[in-house]
Amino acid sequence: MATKVAVVTGSNKGVGFGIVRALCKNFKGDVILTARNPELGQAAVQELGKEGLHPKFHQLDITDHASIIALRDFLQNTYQGIDVLVNNAGIAYKAASTAPFSEQAEVSLKTNYFATLDACEVLFPLLRPHARVSNVSSMVSQFALAKCSDAWKARFVSTDITMDELSDIMNKFIQATKNGTHKEEGFPETAYGVSKIGVTVMSLIQQREMDKKGADDIVINACCPGYVDTDMTSHKGKLTIDEGAETPVFLAMLPPGVKEPRGQFVREKAVADWKM
Template identity: 80%
Template sequence: MASKVVVVTGSNKGVGFGIVRALCKNFKGDVILTARNPELGASAVKELEKEGLSPKFHQLDINDHESIVKLRDFLQSTYQGLDVLVNNAGIAYKQASTAPIAEQAEVTLKTNYFATLDACEVLYPLLRPHARVSNVSSMVSQFALAKCSDEFKSRFVSKDITMDELTGIMKKFVQSAQKGTHKEEGFSDSCYGMSKIGVTVMSMIQQREMDKKGSQDIVINACCPGYVNTDMTSGKGSLTIDQGAETPAYLALLPPDVKEPRGQFVREKKVAKWSM
């Protein structure tokens, strides 16, 4: 029988690296650290090996569809499936960035929403019964939700929103940001926040879709790691990467047949509010 396996995207540094460390200590199976740059990935693996841990490495750039397909083919041939997926890869412009909103919207959503969704669509067919998916979102998705128009809020919290509808709204946000009309059209002015609304709602839809097709105890959640001291927060976060890894790792290790959380947004290992 093939070993159990977990994949953590974007995990050569920051919260992703902390998640790999936590899973190496607590997951009974192989833990695959991924990075766009193989040298940085190999260096991260060596760092964890010095701690007596044994992660494996596979190259992955979620913005490159072929790279995701190569990872899928490797998992299929080596493990014949996938037990845990932590979608951690993401980007954020610094608050001080002078890049125009048109660029920030396109680049941020390309990685955080569209590429993450692509990774899910390619890798989900490998999920075995009792698989767990932890999609790293952010509390900023809650702040951004609060700033959207009532019309968008009602769709983002709706139990009948589809993936096609969500993707359409995310595309509309990018288009309106490029025209500079995003606020008038009812969107938040935070590109990162909008991208993470996408990740949060995507996770809820995916759980409903899994349940509808009768998947055996596959559990998908979105989560906020907290305000972590990483490059992404310019070192301003109050949590260590290991503290930031706690909630994503908790969701990755949920026991069989868990009733909650399922298809929810989780902060500090508790279900958080996602409503108007």
């Protein structure tokens, strides 16, 4: 029988590193730590090795399609499948960033939404029965949803929105920021927030698509790790990376046949509202 395997994207530091640490302690199988920079990834593996934990490293840059394909081929050849996938890789501009808003929108959505979706589309065919997928979103997705026009809110919370429609809306937001019309068009003034609306809604759609295909107990959820003390929050967060890892790992370890959370948005290990 093939060894079980858990994969965590963007995991050489921050919440991703905490997720790998927790999975090494709780998941019965191999844990793959990934990073864009192999040196940083190997250093993270060595750091966990000092704690008696033994993740394996594989290079992954989710914005590079060839890099995702290389990871897929490695997983297929080595494990013949995936049991846990935690999509944690993402970026956030600092509040003090002087980059134009249109640039922040394009880069944030390219990484946080489109690259995460690409990783899912490449890796999902490897998901085994009873696989668990934890897409790391943010409570900022809820805040951003609240600031959308009623028309956009209605689409983002609808149960019939498709992935193509969602991607089209994400592209409309990018274009609107370039035109300087995003506010008039009903979008909020937060590139990160819209990118994480994308991740949350993507996760809900993915569960519906899996169920429609008759997948065997594959469970996908979006989650907020909380406000964590990391580079991404300029170390203003109150939670440790291990505390931030709790909800993503809770979802990664959901038992067979679980009815809830399933295709939902989760905060502090509990289902959170995703509604107008």
